[in-house]
Amino acid sequence: MTRIVVTVMPREGVLDPQGQTVHGALERLGFDGVGDVRIGRRIELELEGSNPEEAAREMCRRLLANPLIEDFDIQVEGT
């Protein structure tokens, strides 16, 4: 098993309503000096097979990320 970490974030320039909501909530809670807030997903996978990185890339293309509005990054963390 290879451990893979996929990070999916809203693309630059794409509205991030979840981030905006959290930004507003932090301000209402009294936190000052909060700039940009962006929220994405961290997906930890254990994969078998000879090329887990390419498998993860295909998973991102087909299921894990929406390429219209999200960028993804794949890190191989080891076996």
Place this chain on the structure above:
Amino acid sequence: MTRIVVTVMPREGVLDPQGQTVHGALERLGFDGVGDVRIGRRIELELEGSNPEEAAREMCRRLLANPLIEDFDIQVEGT
């Protein structure tokens, strides 16, 4: 502004229904050899102030994470 990355993941031993759903979807799409799948959040913050790491920790305690079911990790990525 200091750039902070907060990672929030379901705690060890806590059911992760989102991860289970994605696991099932990957299998139905024909991906073999998928082991554990766990899904959490990546929150990128820009913070002003003298102790942005402590501010982020307080934000996790009060808003960003649910300590009953989630662990959080804070990384300071630089200014």
